[in-house]
Structures are given as C-alpha cells and as structure tokens.
Amino acid sequence: MIFNSVTYLIFLMVVVLLYWMLEQRSRLVMLFIGSLIFYAFWRIEFLPVMLLSVITDYIVALRIYNTKEHKNKKLLLLISLAVNLGLLIYFKYLLFFANNAIGLMNFMGITADPLVLNIILPLGISFYTFQTISYTVDVYRGFIKPERDFILYSCYVTFFPQLVAGPILRAVEVIPQLSRRPKFEVSFLGIGLRRILYGLFLKVVLADNIAPMVDAGYGQPLEHLSAIDVWTLAFLFGFQIYFDFSAYSHIALGSARLMGISFPENFNFPYLSVSPRDFWKRWHISLSSWIRDYLYLPLAGRQVQDRSTGGIETSPGTQSNQWKLGALYTTWAIMGLWHGASWTFLIWGLYHACFIFLYRIVTPLFKNLSENTRVLGGWAVTLPVIMLGWIPFRAQNMSVVMGMFSKILQPHEYLWLGLRENTYVLAAFILLAIIITYLIKRFIVPAYSRQPLLSIAGESILFSIIIGLVFVFLRPINQFIYFQF
Secondary structure: OOOOOHHHHHHHHHHHHHHHHOOHHHHHHHHHHHHHHHHHOOOHHHHHHHHHHHHHHHHHHHHHHHOOOHHHHHHHHHHHHHHHHHHHHHHHHHHHHHHHHHHHHHHOOOOOOOOOOOOOOOOOHHHHHHHHHHHHHHHHHOOOOOOOOHHHHHHHHHOHHHHOOOOOOOHHHHHHHHHOOOOOOHHHHHHHHHHHHHHHHHHHHHHHHHHHHHHHHHHOOHHHOOHHHHHHHHHHHHHHHHHHHHHHHHHHHHHHHOOOOOOOOOOOOHHHOOOHHHHHOOOOHHHHHHHHHHHHHHHHOOOOOOOOOOOOOOOOOOOOHHHHHHHHHHHHHHHHHHHOOOHHHHHHHHHHHHHHHHHHHHHHHHOOOOHHHHHHHHHHHHHHHHHHHHHHHHOOOHHHHHHHHHHHOOHHHHOOOOOOHHHHHHHHHHHHHHHHHHHHHHHHHHHHHOOHHHHHHHHHHHHHHHHHHHHHHOOOOOOOHHHHO
C-alpha cells in the first residue's frame, strides 16, 4: 500500500475513524494490527522480519534496564545491534560485499564465481531497524525507561505513517503521545488533511512528472550529453527527490496529525541552505539527527543529544585533527552506504564529507564579510555543490558518475545542448518557484494571517487548485524513491 493511492486514502479514513471511536486499549490494538495490515499489503512474508527486530529490542531493553552490571548491559546492547545490523547486512549488503570480495579474488588470480541469491530487500528495513536501535541505545544510556506494554512499544515502531520511510523518531517523542489519546479537535483534521494534500501535490503533480525527464536524460549515452545537460539533470533530479521525499514526509505528518499525533518536521527548504551544516539541518532532518547522536558525536567524543531535530553537527569539538577526519569520513561513508549497497552511494557520502571538510577550512577566510554577502555567497556555492552531489546518487554505475563529472570539467562541453529546450526552462522555473514559495511563506503569509477574510479566500483558491490537480494526476504508478532504502 503506497500513500499516492486511493487504497491508502480509504485505509487511512477507516483507521482514523476507529482511532477516535475506540477506547484506549482497543485503540492501540487496532493501530498495531492496522500497521501490520498496511505493511502486509507490500509482502506479508516479510512481517516476521520486522517483528523479529521489534521483539528483540523490546526484550533486550527490559533486560538492560533490570541488569546492574555495566558489562552485562553492554553485552545485551551488542545482541540488539547484532540482530538489527545482521538483518540489514543480510538483506541489503550481503550480495554487495560478497561479489566485491569475489571480484577482488578474481583480480588476484583466484577463480571464483559471482554469488547468486534471490534476496529481496524488505520494505522500510533501514528505517525500522534504526528506530529500534535508537530505542535500545537510549535505554542503555539512561535517557528513557523501557516501555513494558508490548503493544504500545510495537505501535511506536510499526506506526504506519512513518513505518516505511520515516521520519526516524525517538521513543520519547512518540510513545507518550500514543499512550494517551488527546481530546478531539477539528484542527487535527484541518492540519492533517492540508499536509496530506500538500504531499500528494508534491508527489503526483511535481515529482512524478519530473521523473520521466530525469529518466530519459540519465538513460542517454554520455556522448549525447553536454556539460550544461549534466548540470540540468543534476538539478532536475535534486528537485525530483526533494519533492518526492518531502511529499512522503508531508503525508506521514498529516496522517499522524489526523490522530492528534505530532511528528517533527523532516524538511525545511534545504535548497536555500547557505552552508553544508545548514543543508543537513534542513534535509532529512530525522536521519541526519540520528546519525549525529548514534554515530557522529560518539565517534567525535562529544556529548550526544536526545532529539530527532537539529540535523547533523559539523564541528567535532576538541579532538585531534586525525580524529576529526576519521569521525567525519567514517560517518559519511556509512551515511552513503545506508542509502544503498553500491559504490555510487559510498561516493555520494564521501563527496559530502569532502564538501564539509573544505567548508571548515575556508570559512575563517570570509569572517570579515558582511552578513548579506556571506548569505548570498554561501547559497551560490552550496546549491550547485549539493546538486552535483546527486549525480552519484542517481547514476547507474561508477562509469556514468565519472563520465558526467568529467563533462563539467571540460570547457568545450559547454558549447552545445543535447536535451529538449523545455528541460532547461523547467529546471530554471522550479528553482525560481522554490525561492518565491519561501519568500511568500516567510513574508506574505504572516501578514495575511492577521486578516482572516483574505487568508480564508487565499487558502480556498490555493486548495481548489491543488485538489483539482491531485484529482487529475493521482495514480499509484510511481513508488516513493526512498522506498528502496
């Protein structure tokens, strides 16, 4: 079951109705069963994999809390990590590591055949395993007490709006909200439906209509693409993945809000960032915050935080330079491989590590510039660097990655165009539209919100257009990009 389908909208309507009708215990049981049904619509045979992760961390967290000796607590934590990371390694990375090892053996003269296994990646495994790991680690750190109600804890992990592609939330943010149902307010429906409509618009009207252009461009032989074409495709895929994934987040937040449950925001105009640190405070905020607290800050020897907001830090404190570099590049290598078992994703992660490292070096050189100059200059540098980073994320293999990067370094490749004219116009129009939307939200919306009649009229017109476009384009053809992770 995917968000951009009539089936999901009917499912959501039934669940929300039951949620407000049932009493506390029945409501939790309904949410748990409903979430399992939601997941089973994809492949029911992978439910046991998810439940193994859920049950493991439920039991381990209770044992950690009741154990006095620190070494035993650490052993229990290692059991949780072994189970969850073992599931990830088997389903997501086994073939990648095995076939690369076999390739290395063949290179060294040791004959070995490629490993052939029919391994299907379970939907959402990267998200729900990270969520259960964070729960157990937080109990181990003493940030939270384990939840003894198995159904309540299971609802936290399997809650269907965020089950497949996040946000990756902490137990302290969700379990208290699930444990007590708020008094019904009409505003829950208004806010929730508005967010769902925004999400459907971003997905079915924008992302899904940009996708064919991106696919066609990346499907062409490299010799048919100019340097300007490469830049254009990098920007277009950047827009596609932003609209696609922020659409999922909007629908997830909106679906939860219909039940009076609030999730932290996952995106905040990332393409208006003025630095790499700013970008990772605005893009996929829950994942970058998870990486910050469960990987980067521990490696950097700094105090961790307990919230899925704020994004990843880029300053590792007072450790030695070697330690700084080790924490930085290890974090981003893992961040890249988390997205996919491929060298292209590893390169994407290391690309961002290099960008952040260079930013640390050059920032002191511009400290005497005016605030406006730093902001505009930072955005003018950050945006193209971020967009170029999407090339290894989208390209089919390393050969394509190297070929596209080589194009942009050759001056003569800027003297011709290979794509259709409307492709360049669309890329420029979308960037302009993002800037205008931000300015409207920042300056015009607050002014009009103080004038109720104008605000209601404006929203009525806007949502009439959005509903009409969603009705025209709604069709469950394209899954969300982040479903593959």
